[in-house]
Amino acid sequence: MPLAGVITQQVRPGHPAIDISCVEGTPVRAAHDGTGSTRWSRDLGWTFTLNAPDGMQTIYAHLQRGGDAGAYSRGDVIGLCGNTGRLTTGAHLHFGSNRPERLAVLAAPIPLAPVEPRFAVPLVVLAPKP
Numbered sequence: 001m002p003l004a005g006v007i008t009q010q011v012r013p014g015h016p017a018i019d020i021s022c023v024e025g026t027p028v029r030a031a032h033d034g035t036g037s038t039r040w041s042r043d044l045g046w047t048f049t050l051n052a053p054d055g056m057q058t059i060y061a062h063l064q065r066g067g068d069a070g071a072y073s074r075g076d077v078i079g080l081c082g083n084t085g086r087l088t089t090g091a092h093l094h095f096g097s098n099r100p101e102r103l104a105v106l107a108a109p110i111p112l113a114p115v116e117p118r119f120a121v122p123l124v125v126l127a128p129k130p
């Protein structure tokens with residue numbers, strides 16, 4: 001999922017996207033590898049568009065801020081969730097695609113990069129309280 005949150009709208013006719021509620025300023029992550037850029041849309045506000053090599057495109061709309069043009073890997077931060085544009089009534093991510101049938105899979109949790117062993121903290125096992 002590009003960000004953790006409650007899904008408030010599913011894919012339906014006229015809405016090729018999943019809406020996910022958010023706290024403004026929460027980082028939004030790329031759902032796949034690709035090249036992307038940010039543009040302004042009156043209805044969708046700041047919108048980041050990410051193009052996969054196979055022609056699939058995902059969009060991340062109503063952002064507070066969008067990422068610079070360039071190459072992105074799955075899990076990279078592409079912008080900050082927001083409430084920009086006319087077609088929004090509260091902070092949320094409009095996560096759309098030209099292949100909306102793939103959004104359910106793309107919305108699955110994105111694993112964060114593993115922590116290098118030298119940064120890992122040993123787990124402390126707490127004794128049960130008597």
Ligand SMILES: [Zn+2]
Nearest residue numbers: 017018019094
């Ligand atoms: Zn939407």
